[in-house]
Amino acid sequence: MQIRIDTEEQIERERIIRRLLYSLNAGREDIDSVRLSLTTTSDALGVKRYRCRLHTKLRDGQFIEFDEMQSNSELAITRALERCARTARRRLYRPEQRRIE
Numbered sequence: 001m002q003i004r005i006d007t008e009e010q011i012e013r014e015r016i017i018r019r020l021l022y023s024l025n026a027g028r029e030d031i032d033s034v035r036l037s038l039t040t041t042s043d044a045l046g047v048k049r050y051r052c053r054l055h056t057k058l059r060d061g062q063f064i065e066f067d068e069m070q071s072n073s074e075l076a077i078t079r080a081l082e083r084c085a086r087t088a089r090r091r092l093y094r095p096e097q098r099r100i101e
Helices: 010-023 073-093
Strands: 002-006 031-042 048-058 063-070
Touching (some): 002 010, 010 073, 063 073
Antiparallel strands (some): 048 063
């Protein structure tokens, strides 16, 4: 699995990589690459928000993309990774669907 983290601080990058490996460990062999970017933005009222963008490519060619914005960077990362893990499980491990004829 290839991992690319776009953030400003090296300490934060290492923490994100550990968190990512922990969250996506179950589907690690089915994930080809992960790109996560964490940026700080302000909303319309001037409140500081953290935007976590997650782009994941599965080995079968499917893509999973999430854009999560929260008031806390840890919460934004956690929610994006949990949503990605659930979506990957649904796409990769769903039972065979039978056609009714």
